[in-house]
Amino acid sequence: MGTRAPRLDDVAAHAGVSAATVSRFLNNPDMVAEATAVRIRAAIQAVNYVPNLNAGALAGSRSRLIAALVPDIAASIFNDTVEAMIEELASDGSSVVLALTGPDNHRLHAEINMALARRVDAIILTGIVSDAETRARLRANPVTVIETWGLPEDPIDVAVGFSHSAAGAEMARFLRGRGYRRPHMVVPRSSRSERRAKGFAERWMHDGGAEPTRLDVNVPSHFGQGRLSYRALDDLPERPDVVVCGSDWIAQGLIVEAQAAGIRVPDQLAVTGFGNLRMAGDMRPTITSVDIDGARIAREVLRVLRARAAGEKIETRIDVGFRVIARESA
Amino acid sequence: MGTRAPRLDDVAAHAGVSAATVSRFLNNPDMVAEATAVRIRAAIQAVNYVPNLNAGALAGSRSRLIAALVPDIAASIFNDTVEAMIEELASDGSSVVLALTGPDNHRLHAEINMALARRVDAIILTGIVSDAETRARLRANPVTVIETWGLPEDPIDVAVGFSHSAAGAEMARFLRGRGYRRPHMVVPRSSRSERRAKGFAERWMHDGGAEPTRLDVNVPSHFGQGRLSYRALDDLPERPDVVVCGSDWIAQGLIVEAQAAGIRVPDQLAVTGFGNLRMAGDMRPTITSVDIDGARIAREVLRVLRARAAGEKIETRIDVGFRVIARESA
DNA sequence: CAGTTCTATGCAAGCGCTTGCAACGCAATT
DNA sequence: AATTGCGTTGCAAGCGCTTGCATAGAACTG
Numbered sequence: 001m002g003t004r005a006p007r008l009d010d011v012a013a014h015a016g017v018s019a020a021t022v023s024r025f026l027n028n029p030d031m032v033a034e035a036t037a038v039r040i041r042a043a044i045q046a047v048n049y050v051p052n053l054n055a056g057a058l059a060g061s062r063s064r065l066i067a068a069l070v071p072d073i074a075a076s077i078f079n080d081t082v083e084a085m086i087e088e089l090a091s092d093g094s095s096v097v098l099a100l101t102g103p104d105n106h107r108l109h110a111e112i113n114m115a116l117a118r119r120v121d122a123i124i125l126t127g128i129v130s131d132a133e134t135r136a137r138l139r140a141n142p143v144t145v146i147e148t149w150g151l152p153e154d155p156i157d158v159a160v161g162f163s164h165s166a167a168g169a170e171m172a173r174f175l176r177g178r179g180y181r182r183p184h185m186v187v188p189r190s191s192r193s194e195r196r197a198k199g200f201a202e203r204w205m206h207d208g209g210a211e212p213t214r215l216d217v218n219v220p221s222h223f224g225q226g227r228l229s230y231r232a233l234d235d236l237p238e239r240p241d242v243v244v245c246g247s248d249w250i251a252q253g254l255i256v257e258a259q260a261a262g263i264r265v266p267d268q269l270a271v272t273g274f275g276n277l278r279m280a281g282d283m284r285p286t287i288t289s290v291d292i293d294g295a296r297i298a299r300e301v302l303r304v305l306r307a308r309a310a311g312e313k314i315e316t317r318i319d320v321g322f323r324v325i326a327r328e329s330a
Numbered sequence: 331m332g333t334r335a336p337r338l339d340d341v342a343a344h345a346g347v348s349a350a351t352v353s354r355f356l357n358n359p360d361m362v363a364e365a366t367a368v369r370i371r372a373a374i375q376a377v378n379y380v381p382n383l384n385a386g387a388l389a390g391s392r393s394r395l396i397a398a399l400v401p402d403i404a405a406s407i408f409n410d411t412v413e414a415m416i417e418e419l420a421s422d423g424s425s426v427v428l429a430l431t432g433p434d435n436h437r438l439h440a441e442i443n444m445a446l447a448r449r450v451d452a453i454i455l456t457g458i459v460s461d462a463e464t465r466a467r468l469r470a471n472p473v474t475v476i477e478t479w480g481l482p483e484d485p486i487d488v489a490v491g492f493s494h495s496a497a498g499a500e501m502a503r504f505l506r507g508r509g510y511r512r513p514h515m516v517v518p519r520s521s522r523s524e525r526r527a528k529g530f531a532e533r534w535m536h537d538g539g540a541e542p543t544r545l546d547v548n549v550p551s552h553f554g555q556g557r558l559s560y561r562a563l564d565d566l567p568e569r570p571d572v573v574v575c576g577s578d579w580i581a582q583g584l585i586v587e588a589q590a591a592g593i594r595v596p597d598q599l600a601v602t603g604f605g606n607l608r609m610a611g612d613m614r615p616t617i618t619s620v621d622i623d624g625a626r627i628a629r630e631v632l633r634v635l636r637a638r639a640a641g642e643k644i645e646t647r648i649d650v651g652f653r654v655i656a657r658e659s660a
Numbered sequence: 661c662a663g664t665t666c667t668a669t670g671c672a673a674g675c676g677c678t679t680g681c682a683a684c685g686c687a688a689t690t
Numbered sequence: 691a692a693t694t695g696c697g698t699t700g701c702a703a704g705c706g707c708t709t710g711c712a713t714a715g716a717a718c719t720g
Contacts, residue, residue, distance in 0.1 A: 007676055007677085008676065008677060009676085017699075017700085018699065018700045018701075019676090019677080019678095019700090020677095020678080020679075020699075020700060020701080020702095021698080021699060021700075023677065023678060023679085024678090024679090024698090024699085027678080031697090031698080031699095032698070032699085033697080033698060033699090036698080036699085050443065050446045050447050051447050051676090051677085052388070052447065052449060052675085052676055052677070053447045053448045053449070053677095054384050054387040054388045054393060054448065054449055054675090054676085054677090055388050055675070055676035055677040055678090055705090056676080056677055056678070057384040057677090057705090058382070058384045058385050058388050058675090058676080058677070058678090058705050058706065058707085059676075059677040059678040059679080059704080059705050060677075060678050060679080060705085061678085063384060065427075072413060073403055073409050073412065073413050073416075074409045074410050074413045074608075075409075075608065079403050079404045079405075079409075080404050082403065083402060083403050083404045083430060086403075086428060086429070086430050087430060090429065090430070090437070090440075090441070090444075095427045095429065095444055095448070096427065096428055096429075097395075097425045097426065097427050097428075098416060098426055098427075098428040099416070099420065099425060099426075100413060100416050100417060100420070107420070110420075111420070113380065114420075114425055116380045117380050117381050117382065117383045118383045118384065118395075118425070119382060119383070119384055222608055222609065222612070223608070223609040223612045223613070224608065224609070224611070224612035227612055227614070249609075253612060256586070256613065256614050257614065259589070259614075260614040278404075278405065278552055278553070278554065279552065279553040279554070279579075281554075282552070282553045282554035282557055282583060283553070283586065284557070284586050284587065284589075284590040337706055337707085338706065338707060339706085347669075347670085348669070348670045348671075349670095349706090349707080349708095350669075350670060350671080350672095350707095350708080350709080351668080351669060351670075353707065353708060353709085354668090354669085354708090354709090357708080361667090361668075361669095362668070362669085363667080363668060363669090366668080366669085381706090381707085382705085382706055382707070383707095384705090384706085384707090385675090385705070385706035385707040385708090386706080386707055386708070387675090387707090388675045388676065388677085388705090388706080388707070388708090389674080389675050389706075389707040389708040389709080390675085390707075390708050390709080391708085391709095
């Protein structure tokens with residue numbers, strides 16, 4: 001108790017080897033002979049050794065720390081992805097420092113500084129759009145930067161995501177195929193949502209439809225906005241037959257409000273969401289949505305990190321795609 | 331670019347002082363004279379210095395890293411609290427390593443090891459119940475451990491939370507006062523929920539009511555369970571007049587399913603939730619719930635950490651209370 | 661004005677680990 | 691038998707910072 005925590009030397013002494021060998025055993029197990037490994041394992045147990053990762057990070061080139069920056073986690077559409085990444089990375093021996101940049105990214109700069117100060121092995125940006133200056137700053141730094149969810153033309157470093165405009169276009173195709181004619185969009189004020197809306201509108205008009213109407217809402221989007229968005233339909237010159245929502249929460253809120261007003265979904269008004277949250281499949285009616293495979297993104301991120309560590313070349317834009325999930329609401 | 335990253339010495343040389351002084355400027359600004367501070371600030375700018383927190387952690391006694399362990403974040407009732415803690419700690423210059431222990435806590439041990447290996451300044455447990463062995467292990471370690479949300483009799487170190495049984499009891503009192511007579515409980519399989527259910531039942535019967543019926547559901551609880559729970563009401567010998575749900579999600583799902591079945595809430599069936607998620611106030615009908623002030627918990631956590639750092643004595647059980655929020659659903 | 665206290669700074673010894681280099685023993689090769 | 695090569699291990703020099711102790715003036719004190 002009062003005695004200092006055991007160090008590598010203590011383990012080494014106990015096992016009758018040098019500290020270097022114990023270090024190798026810990027980091028590159030197959031560099032040490034099995035007979036030695038056995039003794040070291042026993043020694044670690046015996047002295048109850050807990051390595052000091054800070055010392056390791058200082059001496060070595062890896063900190064085994066990854067910074068994940070997201071706008072928020074209270075009600076984020078990225079939570080599944082973030083959760084999957086944390087689990088995936090944990091299985092690889094790395095931990096995640098989760099930093100929140102705020103809906104308007106106002107803490108982005110400070111959190112990037114934090115990440116650099118900790119010498120993280122990588123910075124993962126999810127749902128974050130960074131200004132040119134920040135992008136330049138990150139590019140000038142040797143740290144690995146992975147942008148997820150989006151798929152920018154010119155990634156800072158590596159991007160793992162999907163094309164939002166393609167997702168929007170696909171939804172347009174889908175709804176047109178189902179016979180809808182007057183779509184209305186509820187668009188969160190984020191550049192990703194904007195791109196989806198643009199992709200939707202372009203495809204819709206390309207296929208001969210009239211320009212869709214739209215309502216912009218603040219981020220983070222939530223259930224309550226769906227209700228408000230429903231009421232805002234009254235202000236439209238013409239009643240839409242389908243409302244394309246920027247998130248499943250908005251869709252759910254809109255459905256609840258519509259039903260409270262005695263409107264049947266989808267008969268009198270169809271609704272689609274985005275994100276394919278678990279709730280979407282459980283709602284009454286179940287919500288037609290777009291699924292993004294967060295676990296897949298997480299796996300790709302880990303793959304990129306491993307490739308980087310091994311010094312291999314990697315693609316800089318990894319498309320994980322999306323899937324429109326047709327359900328009852330549209 | 332190809333040149334090594336600037337260090338403390340570089341700043342020191344540039345400012346014409348010793349590295350020690352720069353270190354002090356960074357960590358205890360008021361130990362250095364203002365005139366010197368000015369030069370140091372300029373030097374930091376000039377050489378574009380980013381401190382190395384790993385080196386700092388190794389040399390010093392603080393890592394400025396806090397480990398927050400939670401079961402999950404995809405659909406967690408703790409997200410508001412966790413978010414508030416991350417923000418609060420960020421404002422204090424610390425970052426949070428978020429570790430997921432899984433719904434059954436199966437990764438708890440591994441994640442505690444990770445936290446200890448990183449020499450975190452504190453481990454924060456939220457929504458986690460640890461076995462006696464783990465508690466003993468943590469107690470044997472000098473690290474600060476803060477349990478939140480719960481308020482155990484005998485905290486590992488410090489607890490910031492509220493009495494779940496009191497919250498259950500208060501809900502019983504509230505519903506009885508509103509004239510309900512046949513409550514049914516939907517209880518997630520977590521020890522906290524269990525304690526609330528127990529508190530509810532005891533108070534209910536103490537006040538002369540019959541023993542409430544109950545249905546246990548798996549964690550993490552979600553919207554879909556609410557729907558299933560509604561259907562399960564048919565199996566009850568007698569129809570309840572109010573369903574007390576272990577989370578707002580369950581309550582919401584149950585309401586949606588009841589309405590789909592043509593039942594009016596609360597006239598024909600009342601419902602209450604727990605957690606006071608933002609959605610609860612937006613639902614149709616708005617959901618009567620119990621509010622836990624996550625921001626308050628976060629502030630208390632920071633206060634505890636600061637007090638510890640300053641070597642002050644602190645209470646080991648900090649009750650932040652709860653509030654029943656009466657709304658339309660019950 | 662000598663003695664005492666304070667304030668601001670420097671010196672240098674670590675903090676606990678990683679890793680390049682060298683060395684050793686042993687098996688395979690010539 | 692001499693040489694080469696490989697698999698293991700040890701040596702020791704850092705990695706970049708913090709902090710106890712010492713010091714030198716400055717600012718008091720009586």
